[in-house]
Amino acid sequence: MSEVNIQVAVRIRPLLPKELLRHHCECVKVIPGSAQVTVNPDRLFTFDHAFGPSASQDEVYRACIQPMVRSLLDGYNATVFCYGETGSGKTYTISGGGQDDEGGIIEHVARDVFGYLDEKLKSNEIDVATVHVSYLELYMEEVRDLLDLPTNQKGLNVRDDINGNTVVVGARESAVNSAEELLSLVEMSSAARQTCTTRMNDKSSRSHTVLTILINQQCNNDSNTLCSSKFCLVDLAGSERVKKTGNTGKHFKESIHINTDLLAVGNVIRALSDRALNFCGKTRKSTFIPFRDAKITRLLRDSLGGTSHTLMMTCVNPSSNSLAETLNVLYFASKARHIRNHPAKQPIHTDPKYNQKLARARISELENEVKLLKEEAAALLAKISSPSPSFKQELQDWQERLTTINHQHPEDGADFSLSALKLKDELNKCKEALTLKEQQKQQKDAENCLLKRQLQILLEENKTYLQGSGEERKCSHLEVRRMNTDTE
């Protein structure tokens, strides 16, 4: 299987009118005629593509996305994901908008997919073609279906299928017959996306979105060849510093979730990049890739280090006010360039022996994971030195539940995967319970310490009062008795 590196493009947006009014300076520039970017005063980064503030939507699409649509129609999966600070132009690049209304990547991809399919049908290269779309939103670690607005508030489950692919259970896949139909469906559904106004962006996305265009092509030849491929267009929420956005309350909580997810994406990129570099030095060692740390990284599994052609579109705000964030984003983008994918046409297997073999491999992988999780649980339990009897009972219950899950060893890999997921969920609950109990214990200790100190002072005072009047003595004794009861 051939290897290709993830392609990384950088797009620097122009300074916005409000930034020009406040006299912001540009601190990042593209070196003309190259794919290099300089950041003041002396940092240089090299990418596969670099676009300055004057680049049009069409120019960006033609240079780096159009070739991916061609290989999509040849049966390869493709992914574009936009990454960058809040307000850096991710949604503009992927969905379009703004005053020029040139149309973003989604619009260009939709038109080309139907255009190329038409060409293939007319030239009898294929006999049948179908296009479906799914549109998901990840909001505060919950997967919501943007195509199913009535039940959109309900979180969907994410799990691995028998081939180890991540699937979202119950996600709607709508059939579309033209680019216009696809675009109006996306436009309507996007209205339900979580957004808010922050100091950094008038319409800031509070969630990640994953739009998937699924294509099936069929030739009615002797073997009825079927070819299936998908294009994932991912708009990640932007990294943000709470101090700069001024977010509070609900939006503050959203910021924490966004930053945690982006940290998980960063950790996956770092681990995959390290694995690729180790391999170059001929000292290949197995590196753990933490895909399971967040739902967004699970959904990006095939795009990062998998079988897809992937482009990371890194969006950058040129203002010197964003210098630290820009350097951070460019640093991660350079790391991502090391990641190797293994693009392959998606095989459609009907051989039961092949599927059994895959299931066995998957089960042993999951068994390993369960073992690691159990060790993690044991370490956590050992951390609590003197639990109360009720807490001890609670921990014992957790342990029993973990053992039960491990003993349920279904034949089918998909069910086993579900068990491993339940285990992870329960472990997280266990961790939360432990943290809460530890916090309560610490709080109680601090309160007790304070009360003991007050008691000591009262005892001292009591000694003095004993030499005073009878009335004063009575009060002091009562006070000491009350403090004693409180401490108990």
Ligand SMILES: Nc1ncnc2c1ncn2[C@@H]1O[C@H](COP(=O)(O)OP(=O)(O)OP(=O)(O)O)[C@@H](O)[C@H]1O
């Ligand atoms: N290349 C560009 N040309 C002109 N205007 C742009 C460009 N890129 C972004 N903008 C404008 O910048 C503002 C912020 O862009 P956008 O909302 O796409 O940022 P974002 O990275 O998606 O932010 P968030 O992560 O907060 O959702 C918008 O007003 C958008 O119209």
